[in-house]
Amino acid sequence: MENIILLFDHLKVFFAVLFFVLGAIIGSFLNVVIYRLPRHESLVFPQSHCPICGHRLSTLDLIPIFSYVALRGKCRYCGAKIPPIYPIVESLTAILFSLTYLKFGLTLLSLKYLIFISVLIVVSFIDLFEGVVFDIVVIPAAIIGLIFGVFGNLKDTILGIIFYAIIFFLIITLSKLFYKEGGMGEGDLTTGTMIGAFLGFKFGIVAFILSFVIGAIAGILIMLISKKGGKTEIPFVPYMSIASVLAIFFGNYIFAFYLNLF
Structure with a gap:
């Protein structure tokens, strides 16, 4: 033995x-x-x-x-x-x-997340250095995530896509109303939809909340270090990617912790 x-x-x-x-x-x-x-x-x-x-x-x-x-x-x-x-x-x-x-x-789940992680790395570093998200990367990736959903929990996958699509559409619309420059763009929407396809609704919510927490903390630190105040432009996709990776490995623990608060 x-x-x-x-x-x-x-x-x-x-x-x-x-x-x-x-x-x-x-x-x-x-x-x-x-x-x-x-x-x-x-x-x-x-x-x-x-x-x-x-x-x-x-x-x-x-x-x-x-x-x-x-x-x-x-x-x-x-x-x-x-x-x-x-x-x-x-x-x-x-x-x-x-x-x-x-x-x-x-497992098939490992393959799914290996593809997802690879895409996240590409879109994060391109957004970080170039400030752009290529739909030629995220849209096919979203389709791949949806295909994996067929072999898993399709309902959760579709809900994840809908959640990110709606919430980011609203955020982008509001940001354009209140900010002449900056704010979120269509790249954040397509990336979010791709994240929803891979993570589904449950883990998608975890990643969504974490992305804003991480983004807020990083944004404050960057503004303090750069001393540019509120004029510092911060790409959001890298924070979404970090949050997604945390959701992959710790999503169940984070979700359980949140439920135990109530």
Whole structure:
């Protein structure tokens, strides 16, 4: 019996490491999407190259996380600094992939959340650096979330989509009435609808509330640090993504805690 338990533990560690490596590889591709999509470049051609000197990168230059550390954050050919965003995205994706496996195992739910997390990383970093959300990413992702809902709780999935669509439509409409500039945009609406498709109604509400809490805290800190007062523009999609990830891993606990308050 002890040998079986030990074997199970070894397999769990093996798969956790395997998902970490897989996440790092996927994260490397997500970096390509994050960089090229806003520039309307092909995700396939040309092959990966240094954006400064244009030299094509070799296989050794493209090993996720490791290459950045080995090269000390510089291009092998021209010595230009490599933005730290690359290892950050790779490491973040790797960690979240591994944690997803550890929580949900080798299940369809894991696949659903791995896709969801990958999309969240892409839209978050693009919104953070470029201030734009691409419907070509979130709308197909929302459809994928709906398809997964067919194999799970379709009613909850549809309610999640409707909830986010209605609530963000109202928020955007009101923000346009009270703010000439800024406020929420259509990108937040489509991203929210995609989140509703993947999380459903129950966890969608958790993520919705958390996104505003996280956004408010981060917004106050950013304004205090930047000393720009209320004029600081803050993209909201990254907060929605952080809240969604928290809902994935802790949604049941948060929901239970909320119910126990009453």
